[in-house]
Amino acid sequence: MSAPGIMPERRAKKSLGQHFLRDAGVTGRIAGLLDVRPGDQVIEIGPGPGALTALLRPLPWSRLLLLEKDDEYARGHASLPMPGLEVFHGDALGFPWQDLEGPWKIAGNLPYNVASPLMWDVCSRVPALERAVFMVQKEVAERLLAAPGSRQYGALSAWIQSFCVPGKGFPVPPSCFAPPPKVDSAVVVLTPVSGPRPARPDHLAALLKLCFQQRRKQLQSILRRAFPPEKALEALEREGIAPGQRPETLSPLQFQALAARLFS
Numbered sequence: 001m002s003a004p005g006i007m008p009e010r011r012a013k014k015s016l017g018q019h020f021l022r023d024a025g026v027t028g029r030i031a032g033l034l035d036v037r038p039g040d041q042v043i044e045i046g047p048g049p050g051a052l053t054a055l056l057r058p059l060p061w062s063r064l065l066l067l068e069k070d071d072e073y074a075r076g077h078a079s080l081p082m083p084g085l086e087v088f089h090g091d092a093l094g095f096p097w098q099d100l101e102g103p104w105k106i107a108g109n110l111p112y113n114v115a116s117p118l119m120w121d122v123c124s125r126v127p128a129l130e131r132a133v134f135m136v137q138k139e140v141a142e143r144l145l146a147a148p149g150s151r152q153y154g155a156l157s158a159w160i161q162s163f164c165v166p167g168k169g170f171p172v173p174p175s176c177f178a179p180p181p182k183v184d185s186a187v188v189v190l191t192p193v194s195g196p197r198p199a200r201p202d203h204l205a206a207l208l209k210l211c212f213q214q215r216r217k218q219l220q221s222i223l224r225r226a227f228p229p230e231k232a233l234e235a236l237e238r239e240g241i242a243p244g245q246r247p248e249t250l251s252p253l254q255f256q257a258l259a260a261r262l263f264s
């Protein structure tokens with residue numbers, strides 16, 4: 001059961017969403033799903049005391065980048081240098097994802113308070129994401145995997161699925177962490193979509209936010225307030241979407257096509 005880190009655990013900080021993995025089976029399965037091959041470039045978000053990092057360090061990567069906001073853990077990892085290992089001491093939400101060159105594999109037992117915005121950024125901004133393996137709250141995993149028309153489907157689902165294909169990893173109970181979180185967790189695997197990525201992510205993001213702030217309303221009523229009414233109705237008609245449909249019935253591809261028409 002014990003998954004020793006590479007440095008002593010300190011008292012967990014709630015503000016940083018710290019729940020440390022204690023289950024060697026879980027860390028082993030996360031590392032296995034990441035599937036690190038010789039020469040890979042790898043990022044771990046939030047290594048903390050290093051339960052997962054301990055398994056990543058011996059793998060045959062060419063670069064391992066650790067992103068950690070906690071001062072002591074960031075300093076601790078920086079004090080254990082290895083060729084190719086770098087520590088980014090700061091907020092992963094402020095990391096320049098768009099500057100990453102070449103393919104990257106990214107893993108993390110994500111701090112639950114920022115997991116959704118982090119995945120939003122990783123999926124859309126890393127130019128050549130190869131694969132991501134993340135531990136998140138079970139409800140967030142369900143939203144990532146949700147199909148249009150389901151109760152869990154929302155802006156995060158349509159956004160992530162516009163860039164990545166989410167796959168089920170495995171469920172993880174609170175007893176695998178110290179301190180145990182109040183909620184169940186799950187590991188998800190994200191791989192890039194095979195088709196083209198959205199050409200204007202900013203337009204797609206704006207449309208998703210607009211629509212899902214009012215998910216109970218009909219699309220015609222949402223869009224006619226935000227765009228010239230004729231343009232809104234024409235865009236819906238051209239995409240074969242009934243004006244009375246609600247946002248949660250649209251697929252990620254329909255949102256992308258609608259955004260392209262509305263912002264043209």
Ligand code: SAM
Binds near residue numbers: 017050067109110111
């Ligand atoms: N990987 C460790 C494990 O599994 O035991 C720790 C996981 S803990 C759930 C989340 C980690 O993310 C903590 O180490 C925390 O300090 C770090 N963290 C929290 N917010 C962060 C942020 N915005 N940017 C980078 N790291 C963050």
